[in-house]
Amino acid sequence: MLAEELLARPRLGRLIVGRLTDDVLLVRHGQVAEVVDELRKMGHTPRVEGGK
Amino acid sequence: MTSAPETEGDVPSPAPEFAAEPRLAPREASLERYAPALVEEIDRDLAKWLKSRIKADPPARIEKLLGSHDLIRKALERAPDSLRRALTAFARLPGVELRHDHALALLEAVGAGSGRHALREALQYGLVWSSPFGSREQVTHFDVPDPLPPAALPRFRLAPGLIGFHPETPVTEPVAAAAESESSEDGGEEADGHGVQRPDDWFRLNPVEAPNSGWREVDGWEIPIRLAQVWQLARRVPIKRTQQQTLFKRDHERLTRDPILAGSMLDGPVPVADAGLLAWQLAQAEGWLDPSQEEQRPELGLADHWPESRNELLLRLARHWLQLTRWCELPDMLDQGAFATWMVSGRMLLLVALAELATDRAVRISDLTRLIETRCRPWTDPAERVGKLRDEAARGEIARQWTRSAVCGVMFQLGLVRLAPDADGELVMLTERGRKLAGLTPEATEPTVFDQTLLVQPNHAMIVYRQGLTPALLGRLFMFAEPKSIGAALTFELTADSVYLGLEAGLEPEMLLALLARHQGREVPPGVVSSIRTWVGKRDRLAVHSAATLIEFASPDDLRSAIARGLVGDQLSDRILLVGGERELDLSMLRITASRDYRLDPETCVGVSDDGVVLTVDMEKSDLLLDAELRRFAEPMSLSPSGAPRFRIDRAALARGFALGVDESALSDWFRQRAGREPPASVIMLARGLKPSRQTSRTLRVVTVDDPLLAEGLAQHPTTAEFILERLGPRHLAIHADRFETFVRLAADLGHGITEAV
Numbered sequence: 109m110l111a112e113e114l115l116a117r118p119r120l121g122r123l124i125v126g127r128l129t130d131d132v133l134l135v136r137h138g139q140v141a142e143v144v145d146e147l148r149k150m151g152h153t154p155r156v157e158g159g160k
Numbered sequence: 161m162t163s164a165p166e167t168e169g170d171v172p173s174p175a176p177e178f179a180a181e182p183r184l185a186p187r188e189a190s191l192e193r194y195a196p197a198l199v200e201e202i203d204r205d206l207a208k209w210l211k212s213r214i215k216a217d218p219p220a221r222i223e224k225l226l227g228s229h230d231l232i233r234k235a236l237e238r239a240p241d242s243l244r245r246a247l248t249a250f251a252r253l254p255g256v257e258l259r260h261d262h263a264l265a266l267l268e269a270v271g272a273g274s275g276r277h278a279l280r281e282a283l284q285y286g287l288v289w290s291s292p293f294g295s296r297e298q299v300t301h302f303d304v305p306d307p308l309p310p311a312a313l314p315r316f317r318l319a320p321g322l323i324g325f326h327p328e329t330p331v332t333e334p335v336a337a338a339a340e341s342e343s344s345e346d347g348g349e350e351a352d353g354h355g356v357q358r359p360d361d362w363f364r365l366n367p368v369e370a371p372n373s374g375w376r377e378v379d380g381w382e383i384p385i386r387l388a389q390v391w392q393l394a395r396r397v398p399i400k401r402t403q404q405q406t407l408f409k410r411d412h413e414r415l416t417r418d419p420i421l422a423g424s425m426l427d428g429p430v431p432v433a434d435a436g437l438l439a440w441q442l443a444q445a446e447g448w449l450d451p452s453q454e455e456q457r458p459e460l461g462l463a464d465h466w467p468e469s470r471n472e473l474l475l476r477l478a479r480h481w482l483q484l485t486r487w488c489e490l491p492d493m494l495d496q497g498a499f500a501t502w503m504v505s506g507r508m509l510l511l512v513a514l515a516e517l518a519t520d521r522a523v524r525i526s527d528l529t530r531l532i533e534t535r536c537r538p539w540t541d542p543a544e545r546v547g548k549l550r551d552e553a554a555r556g557e558i559a560r561q562w563t564r565s566a567v568c569g570v571m572f573q574l575g576l577v578r579l580a581p582d583a584d585g586e587l588v589m590l591t592e593r594g595r596k597l598a599g600l601t602p603e604a605t606e607p608t609v610f611d612q613t614l615l616v617q618p619n620h621a622m623i624v625y626r627q628g629l630t631p632a633l634l635g636r637l638f639m640f641a642e643p644k645s646i647g648a649a650l651t652f653e654l655t656a657d658s659v660y661l662g663l664e665a666g667l668e669p670e671m672l673l674a675l676l677a678r679h680q681g682r683e684v685p686p687g688v689v690s691s692i693r694t695w696v697g698k699r700d701r702l703a704v705h706s707a708a709t710l711i712e713f714a715s716p717d718d719l720r721s722a723i724a725r726g727l728v729g730d731q732l733s734d735r736i737l738l739v740g741g742e743r744e745l746d747l748s749m750l751r752i753t754a755s756r757d758y759r760l761d762p763e764t765c766v767g768v769s770d771d772g773v774v775l776t777v778d779m780e781k782s783d784l785l786l787d788a789e790l791r792r793f794a795e796p797m798s799l800s801p802s803g804a805p806r807f808r809i810d811r812a813a814l815a816r817g818f819a820l821g822v823d824e825s826a827l828s829d830w831f832r833q834r835a836g837r838e839p840p841a842s843v844i845m846l847a848r849g850l851k852p853s854r855q856t857s858r859t860l861r862v863v864t865v866d867d868p869l870l871a872e873g874l875a876q877h878p879t880t881a882e883f884i885l886e887r888l889g890p891r892h893l894a895i896h897a898d899r900f901e902t903f904v905r906l907a908a909d910l911g912h913g914i915t916e917a918v
Contacts, residue, residue: 110701116821125758126785127792128710129733134758134785140706147702153660153695154702157740 109123161318189257189291189317191219195300202286205490210235223285226321236327239281245270247277250288250318250325252512254599256479257315259293260304265505269535270331270512279316281348287322291315291572310485323599323710332365332513332531333689357680363530367521369591371580377591379607380474380575381634382425383432383627385646386439387446387477389420391462394449395661398457399440405451415440420643429579429586430568433491438570441487445480461665462635471593471604473631474574478597482507489565490558497546499538504535509567514577514590515598519533522589523583524582529563616688622652622676633679639665640672654688657696669696675728705740710758711750712736712784725749736784756783764836766790772840777805793817814846824848859897862888863914868913 111131114120125134125141135143141154149156191199195216203218212229214221217522225231236244249270250258258266267275282288292299293314304314393399393414400408408416414436415421421436430440443449448465449456453767466473488500513531516525533539538549539559541857548554567588571577576594580587590597596604613628622641624633625651640662642654652658662672673692676684711727713719716734727749729739765781768774775794777786787805790796793808793814814822824839824847831839839847865871868890874880875887883903886894895903904914 112820118821121821125790127734128784129788133740134730135704139757140704145702147704152702153656153697153699154704156664156704156706158706 114147114150117146117150120150161581189289191286191289193292193297193299195298195352196247198300198841202284206285222749223321226286226319229322229325232322233327234324241329241335242267242272242276242278243281244327245272245331245335246275246282247287247327247506248327248331249508250282250316251322251832252515252598252600253482253508254318254323256482257317258508259310259483259504259575260293260308260313261310261503262483262503262508263316265502265537266508266512268537269505269509271333271335280594283316287319288316289319324602326600330516332516333741335525338692363527363534365516365523365527365531367517367523368582368587370520370522370587374580375578376427376429376572377578378427378573378575379626379629380470380573380593381629382428382474382573382646383435383439383442383477383570384631384634385643385650386421387434387443388462388634389643390443391416391417391419391440391448391458391635392638392643392661394443394457395665398733399449399457401454401456403454423646423819426574426647427716428569432569432819433572434487434490438481438484438487441484442477442480445484448475459669461639463639463918466635468630468632470629470631471596471606475597478576480576482511482573488498489562489569493548493558493562496548497538497544499544499546499549502537502544503562506532506562510563510566510571511534511576511598514588514594515600519595522580522587524584525564525567525586525588526560526584528567528588529560532563533559566677569610579646580892606801612679614676614679616654616676616680616684618687619687619872620654620691622654624650624679628679633675634842636662636667636675637787639667654692656691656698659695660699663696663699666685697840705738707741709738709739710784711739711747715785722750726744758783758785762786762833764834766835768831768835768837768840772842773809773846775807775809775835777807779804786834789834792820793822793827804814809843809846811846811849814843815850818847818850859896861897861900863895864917865891865893865905866906866910867891874907874912877910879910 111127111133114133115124117125120143123136123146125136127133131132144154144156194202199218199222206212206225207214207223210230211226212225212231214224216224236247246267249266249272262276263279267273267278272278279288283290290299290302291314292307293304294312299314311646332699390399397414399411399415401411402408416434417438418436421439424433425432439450441548441766443458444451444456446465447464448458448460467476483504485501485504486494487495488503493499509531510528513528514523533556538542539545539555541629545555566580567577568586571594571609572579574593575591576597577588578591580662590600592601592604595601609630610625610628613633614622614624616622618757621644622637624637629650639657642658644651644653651657659672663669669692670909673684673689676688710732711719711722711729713722713735719735719737722737723729727737727739729737732738733806762785763783764783765778765783765786767778769776772799775790777790790807793816794809795813797806797808800806817827824844827839827843827847831843832838865874870891871887871891875884876895878905883895883899883906884893885896888894907914
C-alpha cells in the first residue's frame with residue numbers, strides 16, 4: 109500500500125524509475141535527496157542509508 | 161646556518177583573506193616535515209648556541225637539547241631581548257599553530273622588533289617549528305615568499321620539548337633602550353617608517369592584588385551549547401554559502417536570529433556579538449563543518465568529534481577563537497580593512513599579558529585596553545587606520561569596546577578568565593583553565609559532574625541541569641532533542657522530528673533510551689518510551705539506499721546458497737538480493753552472466769506485434785525493472801514459441817495502470833524507451849477508451865467528382881459551400897442527407913449535374 113501511495117504522488121512518481129517488487133522502488137540517479145525531501149513533506153521519516 | 165639573509169623591515173600587512181583560497185591539506189609544523197639538510201643545520205646551530213658537546217644523531221640530539229631547559233635559559237641570557245620576548249610569546253601559546261602573519265604581528269606587539277629576526281632565530285635554533293609553506297610538502301628553508309594566500313602561509317609552533325619552559329621575560333614591560341639597540345645591531349631591526357608607536361612609549365601593566373572573593377566565573381557551557389545548536393541546524397538543513405564563501409541571506413538569518421544562538425547568556429557581563437556566527441566559525445575550525453563545501457552538513461554526531469573532558473573542549477575552542485579572522489568581537493569592524501586579522505595578535509597579546517601576572521595578581525581591563533592601544537597595529541600604525549579608526553575620538557572607544565568584548569565576552573564565557581568588580585572598573589585574572597591555555601599549568605581541574613542530571617516529563621519535555629553536562633552528553637542531547645530554552649537549566653522537547661534527526665545521525669534507539677534512563681536515574685515515562693518506539697517504527701517503514709547493487713539469481717536456491725556462503729543483503733524477492741552501499745562487492749562466489757548499470761537509460765528490449773497489443777521481451781537486453789513496468793499495464797501471456805516472455809495489453813490491464821498513475825504521456829515515453837517506437841494506435845485507442853468518450857453517427861450523402869479542382873470549387877462557391885459538411889478526400893464531399901436534393905439542383909444550375917451511382 110505504501111508503494112502505491114508513493115507512486116500515486118505525481119512529484120515523487122517523476123523521480124522513480126520503476127518498481128522492482130511490491131515494496132521496492134528504484135529512484136533516478138542523483139535524485140535521492142529530492143526523493144527524501146518529498147517523502148518528508150509527505151510526513152514520512154525514511155531511514156536514509158549511505159547519506160543523501 | 162647557511163640560509164639566505166633576510167631583509168628586516170616592517171611587519172607585513174596580514175595576508176588578505178581570499179574569498180576562495182586553494183584547499184590545502186593540513187600540514188603540521190613538525191621537524192619530520194623538514195628536509196634532512198635543514199635538520200642537520202638546526203642541530204649544529206642549536207648545539208653551538210647551547211655550547212653542548214652531546215653526541216647523537218641530529219633529530220635525537222635536537223630533542224635532547226630542547227629538553228635541557230637550564231642550558232636554554234643560560235643561552236637566552238646571552239641572546240637578544242627580541243628572541244627572549246619571541247620565545248616567551250610562543251611559550252604562552254602551546255598547542256597553537258600561529259600563521260606567519262599572525263606570528264609576526266604578535267612578536268611585534270610583545271616588543272620583539274618587527275618579529276622577523278626573532279622568529280628567524282627561533283626557527284634556526286629549532287625552538288619554534290614551521291610547517292611547509294607555498295606548494296611544498298617539505299620545509300627546506302625559512303624564507304617566506306611574499307605574498308602567499310593565507311592557506312599557503314607557514315604556521316609556527318613552540319617545539320614540543322619546550323612546552324612547560326618559561327623564559328619569564330616580562331613582555332608587557334617596555335623594551336629597554338639598550339635592548340632595542342642591541343636588537344637593532346644584531347638583526348638590523350629598523351625603525352618604522354610609518355609613525356608606528358615606539359616601544360619606549362608603550363604602556364606597562366599595573367597589576368593589583370587579587371581580592372579573595374567577589375569573582376565571577378562561568379561553567380563554560382554557553383559557547384559549546386551554541387555549537388551544538390549549529391550542529392542541529394546544519395543537520396536539519398545544510399548551511400549554504402555562495403561561491404564567494406559568504407552565507408546566503410537565509411542561512412545568515414538562521415545563524416543570527418535563531419533564539420538559542422542569539423539568546424542571552426546565563427552570566428554575560430558583555431554580550432558575545434553574533435554568537436551564532438562565532439559558533440559557525442568555530443565549527444568550521446573544528447572541522448565538522450567543512451569550510452571548503454558550499455553546502456555544509458555535519459556527517460557525524462558531536463560526541464564523535466568532541467573530547468570527553470570539558471576543559472579539553474573549551475581549550476580547543478579557545479585556540480580556534482584566538483585565530484579567527486572572519487568573526488570579530490566588534491561585528492562593525494569585520495570589514496574595516498585588515499582589522500579582524502590584526503586582532504588575532506590582539507587576542508594573543510591579551511593571553512600573553514594575563515599569563516604574566518602572578519597567581520595572586522589581577523589587572524584592570526582598562527589596563528589591557530591601554531596595552532592594546534599601544535601595541536596593536538590598528539592603533540599604532542596610521543597606515544592601518546581605516547574607517548572608524550581614522551577618527552581619533554572613536555579610536556580609543558573602539559579599543560575599549562574590543563578589549564571588553566574579548567575579555568568579558570569570549571574569554572569569560574570559555575572560562576579562561578574570572579572577573580571581579582573594582583572601583584575603577586573590572587579586575588580580571590586567568591582561571592586555572594586560562595593558565596592551562598597559556599601553558600602555565602600542566603593540568604586544569606576537571607569540574608565534578610553529576611550523572612543524574614535530567615528529567616524527562618510525560619509531556620515529552622526534558623529539563624537538563626547544567627551541573628551534570630559533559631561534552632558527550634551535550635552533543636548527544638542536541639542529536640535527538642529540540643532545545644527550547646537555555647538558562648540555569650536547559651529545556652528540550654522530544655518530538656518525532658528531533659528523534660528522527662538523532663536516528664539519522666546514527667543514534668540507535670536503545671542507546672537513546674538507555675541514555676535518558678541513565679541520566680534521569682529512574683525509568684523514563686512509559687508514554688515517552690512508547691512515542692519514541694512509535695517514531696522509530698515509522699522510520700523503519702521506509703528505507704532509502706543512496707547506492708545499491710541488485711543481484712538477480714537464476715533461482716531461489718541460488719540466492720539461498722549465496723547467502724549461506726556469506727553474501728549479506730536485503731532479500732527483495734525469492735530471486736533478488738539488494739546489497740546497500742557503494743563498496744566494491746566480492747562476487748567471486750557467483751557466476752555473473754550479465755550486469756546492468758541502472759544509472760544508464762533503459763534499453764530497447766520489447767517487440768510489438770502487428771496488432772499492437774502483444775509485447776514480446778528480448779531476454780538478452782531486458783532488465784529487472786521491465787517485468788514490474790509491464791505488469792503495471794499489461795497481462796503476462798504464455799511464452800512465445802522461442803521461449804520469450806510475452807504480455808498482452810487489454811482494456812482491464814490498461815485501466816489498472818491508469819489507476820496507478822500511468823497516463824497516455826507515460827505510455828508514450830515507455831514505448832519510446834522500451835520498444836523504440838510510438839505506442840500502437842490500437843493501444844492509444846484502448847487508452848482513450850478508458851475516459852468517458854462519446855462518438856456520433858449520422859446519415860450523409862457522398863458526392864464523388866472526377867476532378868479535385870471541381871470538388872474544391874463546389875466547396876468554395878457561395879451557392880454550394882453551405883451544403884458541404886466535410887471534404888472527405890480530394891474528390892469526395894460529404895453533404896447533409898436532408899439537404900441533398902437542394903444541393904443537386906443548385907449544382908445543376910452551376911452546370912454540374914449529379915446523378916446517383918448505382
